[in-house]
Amino acid sequence: MSSATTLRALHVPGTPLVVPNAWDAASAHLIEEAGFAAVATSSNATAAVLGYDDGEHAPVDEVLAAAARIVRAVSVPVTVDFERGYRLPPAELVERFLATGAVGLNLEDSDPATGTMADPAEQADFLAAVRAAAGDALVINARIDTFIRKAGTAGEQLRTAIDRGTRYLAAGADCVYPIAVGDLDVIGTLTGQLVGPVNVAYGMGANSVADYAKRGVARISFGPMFQRHLYGVFAGSVLPALLADRNPFSR
Secondary structure, eight states: OOHHHHHHHTOBTTBOEEOOEESSHHHHHHHHHHTOSOEEEOHHHHHHHHTOOTTTOSOHHHHHHHHHHHHHHOSSOEEEEOTTOTTOOHHHHHHHHHTTTOOEEEEOSBOTTTOOBOOHHHHHHHHHHHHHHHTTSSEEEEEEOTTTTTOSSHHHHHHHHHHHHHHHHHTTOSEEEETTOOOHHHHHHHHHHSSSOBEEEOTTTTSOHHHHHHTTOOEEEOTTHHHHHHHHHIIIIIHHHHHTTOOTTOO
């Protein structure tokens, strides 16, 4: 069984794949050692380590090299947040991405620089072209940005997300990711209306994994929250303690 097949099979509605987001080989190794079945990356967290802002500011060569280092550090499947695709044509995108050894990728449907939503038909065509180039070698997680971009009223966001998700799944996406949706009733509507696995963001823990499982979610992501938490501790307590000549590890 290929790693892509393994990752695809882990997306089970009601029994979600909990996939912590790493930002380098060391954090990925810790996630695997803890017992998680797969490793995801966060574009925001990876960009920070590489010295760039999120939003495709990091050179694609550096992003791909970082993904390859993470893949080499673990034996579980790796899925990468690949933002908008870094303007690569689908065939080139797939060829260069597969060379990293990663077997899954997120592709979002808004412009990272402007926040403008992509035309849904054009995005579906793009995803279909990626699928045609990849065959079954990549697990495509199609991000839906209507909620995070606040595209319309709450009702319009939901209707648009269902329309886009339906198009993306029909185009060959394995999973859809309506990022920034946190209302459990809305999530339940999405999983009920979309004929395919749905990924949600854990957020800051307002809802539990069990809450999402009851709504039929198939995958739970965390984005840059773990990196931000660790760096927050480093900046908020460890460094001030050192400046004050206190033991930063004392309780």
